[in-house]
Amino acid sequence: MKISNSKKLFEQAKTFIPGGVNSPVRAFNAVGGDPLFIQSAKGAWMVDEDGNRFVDLINSWGPMILGHAHEAIEEAVAKAIKGSLSFGAPTGAEVEIADLITSMVPSVERVRMVNSGTEATMSAIRVARGYTGKDKFIKIEGCYHGHGDSFLIAAGSGALTMGNPNSPGVTAGTAKDTLLAPYNDLTSIETLIAANPDQIAAIILEPVPGNMGLIIPNVGYLEGLRKLCDDNGIVLIFDEVMTGFRLAPGGAQELFGVSPDMTTLGKIIGGGMPVGAYGGKKEIMDFVSPVGPVYQAGTLSGNPIAMAAGMAMLNILNDNPEIYEGLNNITARIAEGFNNNLEQLGLDYYVTQLGSMFCMFFTGTKVQNFEEAKMSDTTQFGNYFKAMLERGIYLPPSQFEAHFVSTSISEPIADQIVSAHLDALKSL
Numbered sequence: 001m002k003i004s005n006s007k008k009l010f011e012q013a014k015t016f017i018p019g020g021v022n023s024p025v026r027a028f029n030a031v032g033g034d035p036l037f038i039q040s041a042k043g044a045w046m047v048d049e050d051g052n053r054f055v056d057l058i059n060s061w062g063p064m065i066l067g068h069a070h071e072a073i074e075e076a077v078a079k080a081i082k083g084s085l086s087f088g089a090p091t092g093a094e095v096e097i098a099d100l101i102t103s104m105v106p107s108v109e110r111v112r113m114v115n116s117g118t119e120a121t122m123s124a125i126r127v128a129r130g131y132t133g134k135d136k137f138i139k140i141e142g143c144y145h146g147h148g149d150s151f152l153i154a155a156g157s158g159a160l161t162m163g164n165p166n167s168p169g170v171t172a173g174t175a176k177d178t179l180l181a182p183y184n185d186l187t188s189i190e191t192l193i194a195a196n197p198d199q200i201a202a203i204i205l206e207p208v209p210g211n212m213g214l215i216i217p218n219v220g221y222l223e224g225l226r227k228l229c230d231d232n233g234i235v236l237i238f239d240e241v242m243t244g245f246r247l248a249p250g251g252a253q254e255l256f257g258v259s260p261d262m263t264t265l266g267k268i269i270g271g272g273m274p275v276g277a278y279g280g281k282k283e284i285m286d287f288v289s290p291v292g293p294v295y296q297a298g299t300l301s302g303n304p305i306a307m308a309a310g311m312a313m314l315n316i317l318n319d320n321p322e323i324y325e326g327l328n329n330i331t332a333r334i335a336e337g338f339n340n341n342l343e344q345l346g347l348d349y350y351v352t353q354l355g356s357m358f359c360m361f362f363t364g365t366k367v368q369n370f371e372e373a374k375m376s377d378t379t380q381f382g383n384y385f386k387a388m389l390e391r392g393i394y395l396p397p398s399q400f401e402a403h404f405v406s407t408s409i410s411e412p413i414a415d416q417i418v419s420a421h422l423d424a425l426k427s428l
């Protein structure tokens with residue numbers, strides 16, 4: 001595979017940008033080798049600077065659920081840019097998208113737009129603290145909520161991949177207010193609540209974690225969290241930056257029928273543009289400035305071009321709910337093909353799939369939490385990643401990420417992924 005142009009760009013990039021990338025996971029440190037620089041993408045296919053074509057299973061870490069360069073989204077953006085790119089003043093587009101979000105995600109009665117998932121989760125925690133008057137919050141080990149200081153405490157995703165669970169620069173003062181509990185473990189939550197009476201403002205988690213690989217909630221887990229929060233006056237925050245509008249029009253909370261008090265959103269909400277949002281019950285969100293005392297702001301929050309892209313994407317998803325059945329069927333086809341391959345090869349790697357998210361853990365354990373995810377053979381994952389790349393399949397460059405399927409992935413492409421998987425595993 002020719003990679004000379006990517007190599008040249010990477011060397012140049014490293015003279016200006018830390019590690020040559022604007023987000024750590026892109027550097028391929030978790031899988032070895034140098035990153036490929038992408039030139040363009042259309043539908044299910046991405047093309048790098050050396051003309052190599054790949055089936056894309058990252059889809060910008062979730063946003064490109066309708067495939068790359070979707071005509072309706074491009075048209076909406078092209079139309080919006082004619083009227084200038086930004087005003088720093090309210091626009092009708094922000095009212096439209098807020099209306100749509102609150103109708104697609106009923107637990108969200110009020111919503112504030114921001115520019116990233118990190119901003120959304122940082123703000124949600126601040127509001128929960130302001131609303132309850134309490135300082136501590138419970139984070140689930142292995143869940144990733146962006147790079148806000150109070151989350152980089154045995155975080156998943158990038159921090160986990162970088163082997164640096166407690167990032168330097170996070171103060172002890174910050175860390176003391178973050179309590180940690182394993183995923184799928186209600187007893188640990190009960191223990192933390194008992195040990196910190198009337199001090200816990202919130203519990204935040206990915207309802208379906210995608211940042212330690214994809215992990216499915218055990219039956220009753222989300223319902224149990226809901227009850228513990230109700231019984232103890234704790235704000236339940238679902239971080240649906242990844243699962244929002246992906247697992248169902250109303251996200252994981254719709255799929256599992258458990259309503260949080262607050263929800264954080266991102267990725268799909270911007271249609272590929274930098275957008276995040278946080279929202280929830282009116283009585284909580286009324287604490288947000290300017291109506292309430294909790295301050296949060298953003299120069300480009302609700303940016304009209306980003307709103308146009310987000311609205312176009314959300315409208316398509318909202319108007320065509322059958323999209324989700326199609327995504328689930330294609331993704332289940334891939335997962336079934338992977339399991340058939342593993343059986344044929346006598347391998348017991350663990351494949352998980354839910355909706356249009358899936359992954360394969362290089363461990364024989366039925367992964368239910370962060371500790372079990374970490375038992376995966378990350379070296380073998382790196383070899384597999386490179387073998388799939390050579391066969392034209394671009395996976396997320398880390399064992400601790402989920403794969404994202406778009407509507408552009410047809411049955412023939414799904415079967416191509418499955419046959420590349422078999423061939424790649426045979427080559428290891």
Ligand code: KE4
Pocket residue numbers: 023024025026061115116117118119121144145146147157158206210211239240241242266267276401
């Ligand atoms: P951003 O600040 O990257 O927009 O969102 C942070 C975030 C918050 N919550 C969840 C559940 C997330 O998955 C993310 C970001 N996801 C990673 C993918 N694992 C983004 C990829 C990256 O860091 O480059």
